[in-house]
Each structure stands twice: as C-alpha cells, then as structure tokens.
Amino acid sequence: MRYALTFSAGLIILFLACDPESIFRNAPVIDLIDITPNRVNPYDTVYATVNATNPEEGSLSFQWAVSPERGNFIDPVDNRSVRWVAPTAGGDYVFKITVSNSYKSADRSGTVRVIEGGDPLVRILSPQDDEYFTQLQEIGITAEAVHNNGIFKVQFFVDDVLINEQSGIPSNPYRFTFIPDTSHLGKTEIKMSAIANYTFTEGADSVQIYIEGIVPQKHKF
Amino acid sequence: MYRFAFKTLAFILIFFQCNDLPRDNVLDPGNPNSYQSSVILVEAFVNTNNPFPYNEWALQALDSLEVIYGSKIVIVEYHRDTQEFSDPYSQPLIVEPLYEKYVQNSVIKTKGVPDIFINGYKNRIQGASSVESVLSRVNTVLSSETGLNNYFTLEPTDIVLGDNQLRISCKIARLGNQSASNLLLRAILVKRINSQALKRVAIHIVKTEQISKMEAGDIRTIDFEPIVISQVPDFIILSVTSANELVVYQNLKADL
Numbered sequence: 142m143r144y145a146l147t148f149s150a151g152l153i154i155l156f157l158a159c160d161p162e163s164i165f166r167n168a169p170v171i172d173l174i175d176i177t178p179n180r181v182n183p184y185d186t187v188y189a190t191v192n193a194t195n196p197e198e199g200s201l202s203f204q205w206a207v208s209p210e211r212g213n214f215i216d217p218v219d220n221r222s223v224r225w226v227a228p229t230a231g232g233d234y235v236f237k238i239t240v241s242n243s244y245k246s247a248d249r250s251g252t253v254r255v256i257e258g259g260d261p262l263v264r265i266l267s268p269q270d271d272e273y274f275t276q277l278q279e280i281g282i283t284a285e286a287v288h289n290n291g292i293f294k295v296q297f298f299v300d301d302v303l304i305n306e307q308s309g310i311p312s313n314p315y316r317f318t319f320i321p322d323t324s325h326l327g328k329t330e331i332k333m334s335a336i337a338n339y340t341f342t343e344g345a346d347s348v349q350i351y352i353e354g355i356v357p358q359k360h361k362f
Numbered sequence: 363m364y365r366f367a368f369k370t371l372a373f374i375l376i377f378f379q380c381n382d383l384p385r386d387n388v389l390d391p392g393n394p395n396s397y398q399s400s401v402i403l404v405e406a407f408v409n410t411n412n413p414f415p416y417n418e419w420a421l422q423a424l425d426s427l428e429v430i431y432g433s434k435i436v437i438v439e440y441h442r443d444t445q446e447f448s449d450p451y452s453q454p455l456i457v458e459p460l461y462e463k464y465v466q467n468s469v470i471k472t473k474g475v476p477d478i479f480i481n482g483y484k485n486r487i488q489g490a491s492s493v494e495s496v497l498s499r500v501n502t503v504l505s506s507e508t509g510l511n512n513y514f515t516l517e518p519t520d521i522v523l524g525d526n527q528l529r530i531s532c533k534i535a536r537l538g539n540q541s542a543s544n545l546l547l548r549a550i551l552v553k554r555i556n557s558q559a560l561k562r563v564a565i566h567i568v569k570t571e572q573i574s575k576m577e578a579g580d581i582r583t584i585d586f587e588p589i590v591i592s593q594v595p596d597f598i599i600l601s602v603t604s605a606n607e608l609v610v611y612q613n614l615k616a617d618l
Contacts, residue, residue, distance in 0.1 A: 273499065275489040278472055327491040353489025353496075354416040355474030356409050356444050 167196040168245035176236055176251040183229040186215070187253050190222040193240040204239040212255075231257025231289035254290075260344035261288035261335040263295075266314060268331065273351045276321050284346065285313040286335035293341065298332040299325065309338070321352040391579045394539035397511035401613040402504060403601055404437045407461050407477040410559045412447035416490040420476035421559050423496035427504060434508045436599050436615045438550050440564050442475055451560065456567045460607065467608055481507060482609040513538040514602045514612035519583055521616060523594065530568075530586040532600050536576040544605040545573040547584050551595035565595060572605045594618065 173192040181187055195201050205218040211228035225236075232255060239248040266283040274280050286292050292309030297317045305317050321329065329352050334345035390396050406424060408417040424437050441451035442461065464483040465473055478487040478500060485503045490496045513536065520531035530549050536542055551566040568586050576582070597618060602611045 273487075273489070273495075275470075275472060275474060277474075278470065327495070351491060351495060353491045354414060355472075355476070355489040356412050356414055356416060356447060358445055358473035 163244040166242075166244035168247045169193045169195050169201055169240040169242050171238070171240055171247050171249045174236070174238055174249045174251050176253055179252065180254045180256060181227045182256055182258065183227050183231070185227045185255075187225045187227060188222065189225065189236055189238070189251070191238045191240060191249070193221075193247070195242050197242050197244060199243045202241045204241075206237045206239075208235045208237065225253075227253070227255045229257070231255045231259075254339075256339050257289045257337075258340055258342065259288075260342045261286050261292055261337045263287075263333055263335045263344045263346040265331065265333055265346045265348050268348060268350050270348045271351070272348075273353055274321065275353050275355045276323060276326065277355070277357055278321070280319045280321065280331075280350075282317040282319060282331060282333065283314045284333040286315060286333070286344070287313070288335070288337040288342075288344070290340065291338040293336045293338045295333060295335045298330075298334070300330050301332070309335075323354065325352040326354050327352065391515070391535040391537055391581055393537075394578065396537040397513055398515045398537055398612070399434070400508060400510050400512040401433070401615070402431075402435045402507050403481055403599065403610045403613045404435055404500070404504075405440060405460075405479045406437065407440045407442050407457070407475050407479075408559075409442050409444050409447055409449045409475045410451075411449045412444070417476045418559050419490040419493045420478060420496045421561075422493045423490070423500060424478075425561070426493070426497055427500055430501070431504060431508060433615070435504060436613050437562055438552055438564050438599055439560070439562050444475065451555065451563050453564060453566070457564065460567070463607060480504065481611075482603070482607075484609070511538075512612050513540070513542070516600050516602065516612055516614040518598070518600060518614070518616040521598065521618060523591075523618065526590055526592070528589040528591050528595075530589070530598065530600075531583060532586070533581060533583050534573075534576070534602060535581040536578055539578045541575060541577045542611075543575040545576065545611075546570060546603045546605050546607060547573065547586075548601045548603055548607070549586055549589075550599040550601070551589070551591070552597050552599060553593060554596040565593060566591065569607075 171193045176189045193201055203219050203221055205223045211230060213226045214223050215226060216223045234253045235250050237248055237250045239246055263286045286295050294306055294308050295315050296306040297304050304319060329350050330347050331350060332345055332347035334343055336343050387393055410417050428437055440457040441449040442457055443449055443452045464479050465471055467483045468486050476490055480503045487499045515535045515537055517533040519533050522529040547570040549568045550564050552562050553565045554561055555563050568589050570584050598616045600614045
C-alpha cells in the first residue's frame with residue numbers, strides 16, 4: 142500500500158514537472174512562407190515573409206535564419222517579414238522561419254538560389270606544362286572544375302579541336318584519355334573548359350606538352 | 363770529400379722525403395680523395411631505314427651535342443629492326459637484349475625508335491618532333507651529368523688487331539674512398555659507315571666476367587676474350603657498368 146502511494150506521488154510530480162499545460166496546447170500554424178525572388182544575383186535583395194496563425198491565446202514570435210550563414214539581413218530577424226541581401230558566393234541558400242507561441246513552435250524552410258556570375262575555376266592537374274610524350278602513348282588528363290552553382294559540362298580540347306565532353310559531376314576530378322598521332326607532333330595544347338550551371342559562363346585552363354614522333358615496334362598509323 | 367758527404371746527405375734527405383710524398387693528386391687511386399671527370403655514354407637506339415624523319419632528327423641533335431660536349435660524351439648508335447622496317451645495320455643478337463633490359467626497367471614500356479638512353483636506363487629520351495626538341499631534352503640531362511665527379515678511371519693498355527681478331531686489355535681503377543661491387547666491363551665496337559646518319563654504328567659488344575668487388579684504390583688489368591671481327595671498327599667504347607648493365611658508371615673512347 143505504501144509503495145503504491147509513493148509510486149502515485151512520483152507520477153504526479155513528473156506530470157507537473159512536464160508543464161502539463163503545454164501538452165494540451167497547439168503549435169502555431171504556418172500557412173505560407175513567401176521568398177521573392179527565389180533566384181537572384183549577388184547583392185540582390187530577397188523579401189521573405191511568413192503567414193502564420195496562432196490557435197492559442199497570445200502573440201506569435203518569429204526567428205529567421207539562413208544557411209549557409211552568408212549574405213546580410215537588413216531587417217531584424219524576429220519580424221514577420223525580412224529583407225536579405227544575397228552574398229557574392231553563388232549556391233543554394235536555405236531560409237528557415239521558426240514561429241513560436243507561448244507553448245510551442247513550428248518551422249518551415251524555403252530556398253533561394255544565388256547565381257554567381259563568375260567563371261568556373263578550372264585547373265589541369267596532369268599532364269603538366271612542358272611534359273614530353275610519344276605518339277601512340279596514352280595520355281591521361283586529370284582536371285578540376287569548380288563553380289558555386291555547379292558545373293553544367295566540361296570539354297576537353299587538343300589544339301582547339303574538341304576531343305571529348307562530359308556532364309558536370311558533383312565531385313572532382315574529371316578524367317579523359319587521349320592518344321596522340323602524327324598530327325600532334327611538337328608543341329601541343331591541351332585545354333579543358335568548364336561551363337557553369339545557369340549562367341553558362343565558361344572557365345578554362347590549358348597546358349603545353351610535347352608529342353614526339355617514334356617508329357613504333359608495332360605499327361599503328 | 364765534402365762533396366761526397368754533401369751528396370750522401372742530399373740522397374738520404376731525398377730518400378726520406380720520398381717516403382712522405384703526399385698523395386694529393388686527384389687522379390691517383392691511392393689518394394682517398396681521388397676522382398675523375400665523368401665521360402657520359404649516350405646510346406641511341408635507331409632505325410634509319412623508314413620514311414619518317416624522327417631518327418635522323420635525333421642523330422642530328424646528337425651530332426650537335428658532340429660538338430658542344432666534345433670528349434665529355436661518347437655516342438653510339440644501335441640500329442634496330444622495327445615491325446615494318448628492317449635496318450641493314452641492325453644487330454639483333456647484341457642490341458635487342460640490351461634494349462629489352464632498358465625498356466623493361468623504364469617507367470614507360472613503349473618500344474619505338476629513336477630511343478636514347480644516357481648512362482643506362484634511368485635517363486631516357488624517346489621520340490623526336492624536331493632536331494631542337496631532342497637537342498634540348500638530351501642537353502638537359504647531359505648538363506646535369508657531366509659536372510659530376512666519377513670514381514672510376516679506365517685506360518686501354520693493349521688493343522691489338524690481327525688475323526681477324528681483336529684483343530683488348532684495359533686497366534680499371536677505383537678512385538675515392540669507397541669500394542664498388544658487381545661491376546662489368548663492356549667494349550662496344552663502333553664503325554663509321556658514312557658521315558651522315560651512320561657516324562657511329564655499333565657492330566659488336568663484348569663483356570667481361572663480372573667483377574665482384576673493387577676496393578678503393580684497386581687497379582686491375584682486365585683482358586677481354588679475343589673478338590673475331592668481320593669488319594674493322596673505327597673506335598671502341600669501354601664502359602664500366604653495373605653487372606646487370608642497367609647503370610653505366612664510366613666510359614672511355616679508344617680510337618683504333
């Protein structure tokens with residue numbers, strides 16, 4: 142009997158400690174989050190507003206955040222509406238609004254795409270400038286291409302002739318192979334260009350290599 | 363009397379002085395600081411019987427380098443047959459084992475001529491797109507190799523030609539203060555066929571038995587087996603190499 146009383150008293154204390162009022166209260170309801178425009182250039186201003194209703198008595202509070210934390214809010218982030226100036230770095234930025242009443246909170250997210258006007262950065266890792274190869278020797282080309290909005294496609298040229306192209310991939314490096322022939326003897330330019338998503342701006346890197354002629358053991362002309 | 367005494371005294375002084383002769387000649391094998399200038403071996407594997415100009419470009423570049431470097435380098439052409447083009451000066455039995463050895467130990471295993479090796483397999487320059495390209499590449503290697511001290515010296519003691527036989531004796535000395543092991547002495551018989559692309563064609567290669575070890579200061583006279591020859595070489599290149607022939611340590615050009 143004593144144990145039953147102790148157990149019941151424990152349950153009551155636990156119940157009271159858990160703010161029993163909030164258990165039966167409702168969170169705010171977010172009807173709409175409006176982010177306009179959702180595709181901007183660096184330094185453009187983005188307007189974000191939220192429509193939310195409170196099923197409980199009292200007022201609502203707001204808290205805006207953006208991830209990654211770049212750009213600048215030019216209004217206090219605890220209003221129903223905010224203005225945000227887009228950063229120079231392109232990419233997708235996630236806006237999150239958290240609406241709270243006295244008991245609970247709700248959140249919702251929206252995305253703004255910042256389109257960066259700069260060219261993709263391209264770097265040929267191999268071969269290196271002034272390397273020598275012989276004709277019919279398979280040459281591996283390795284390169285990196287980076288743009289904050291991602292790469293639409295990369296193209297590989299030898300002496301300005303397009304040899305191969307490939308869609309952008311999420312992770313570097315890009316790899317091509319090339320077997321030179323007699324038309325490439327001497328100084329040869331290897332160029333890799335990359336085209337950015339959305340803006341289609343183009344960046345490129347090139348190296349000069351030398352292709353030397355041989356009379357091979359097995360004739361492959 | 364005084365004159366006799368003076369002469370005796372002078373002789374005694376000179377005699378004792380001789381015992382203490384300083385061994386500071388850098389060419390003296392007895393001097394632990396001795397060294398010799400390097401003579402670099404440039405081995406060009408070529409085929410000059412094909413419609414492509416690559417081999418001739420390479421040989422022209424070597425001509426220019428011979429003018430620049432003079433006696434600091436010795437050049438030999440090994441003529442090879444390719445799959446489609448046989449070369450009338452090819453010596454497959456003596457050249458192919460050496461080429462195979464060099465290529466198999468190189469990073470790139472592609473076979474094809476021109477293929478130039480400088481002091482063994484490590485410095486390889488394959489192909490040609492112009493005389494200048496070969497000249498530039500070979501020159502880069504030669505300029506770094508020729509300035510190095512060398513711790514072998516070679517001297518032909520006897521080269522006798524007669525009855526279609528060639529007898530070669532050579533003195534080899536180990537300089538410096540360190541021993542060397544697993545060596546080989548090699549003689550390349552070279553013929554000047556013409557003054558264009560065939561200035562230095564290898565017609566024969568002979569090797570000695572392996573020299574297992576040479577202590578610092580060692581001097582040995584080594585006789586090659588008599589060589590039966592069908593044509594008289596114009597000069598002989600004597601080389602000290604590693605026992606597997608992959609590394610060439612020192613060379614000497616001996617005119618006949």
